[in-house]
Amino acid sequence: MPVELNPTAASLLGFLHAGPASGYELMGTAEVFIGDFWSLTRSQVYRELAALAERGLVDVGATGARSRRPYRLTEAGREAFAAWLAEPPGTEQIRYPLLLTLAFGEHLDTERLLSYVAAHREEHRRRLAEYQATAATPGLDRYQRATLTFGTHYERAVLAWMDELPDLLSPEAAGP
Numbered sequence: 340m341p342v343e344l345n346p347t348a349a350s351l352l353g354f355l356h357a358g359p360a361s362g363y364e365l366m367g368t369a370e371v372f373i374g375d376f377w378s379l380t381r382s383q384v385y386r387e388l389a390a391l392a393e394r395g396l397v398d399v400g401a402t403g404a405r406s407r408r409p410y411r412l413t414e415a416g417r418e419a420f421a422a423w424l425a426e427p428p429g430t431e432q433i434r435y436p437l438l439l440t441l442a443f444g445e446h447l448d449t450e451r452l453l454s455y456v457a458a459h460r461e462e463h464r465r466r467l468a469e470y471q472a473t474a475a476t477p478g479l480d481r482y483q484r485a486t487l488t489f490g491t492h493y494e495r496a497v498l499a500w501m502d503e504l505p506d507l508l509s510p511e512a513a514g515p
Contacts, residue, residue, distance in 0.1 A: 342419040348387045352420040361407035460501050467494035
């Protein structure tokens with residue numbers, strides 16, 4: 340019977356393909372590689388690692404410096420990850436707080452709403468610059484480059500949409 344994995348557990352198994360790592364190291368890897376489009380909390384990481392160990396998908400090493408314990412992918416973990424990866428991914432769900440606020444913008448002063456947009460714009464400019472700098476890094480594989488390309492296109496699209504918002508939100512744009 341195939342092992343059921345949630346995306347968080349599967350991502351941890353995926354990261355462990357690079358070699359043993361502590362929960363702390365895995366959290367850092369997740370923040371760098373998937374943090375902008377998939378969120379993980381420290382409590383999730385440690386809870387999932389314990390569950391993966393219990394299921395025999397990872398081995399837990401001896402406690403080392405700073406009370407860190409290395410986790411190593413087992414053959415069963417490799418198989419479970421391969422099975423998870425072979426399943427089609429679900430569709431994305433946008434959870435964008437600014438869009439939620441914008442959906443109820445009728446109840447908010449337009450200037451305040453546009454100030455929120457301006458603050459978000461700076462974050463999206465920062466991410467775009469970060470993706471562009473990372474894309475220039477040697478040693479990335481084609482899958483990492485493809486993911487970065489998505490991030491770059493996404494940030495450009497969000498910034499273009501933000502450029503349109505002042506006109507879209509003007510009183511003249513209001514329909515009957």
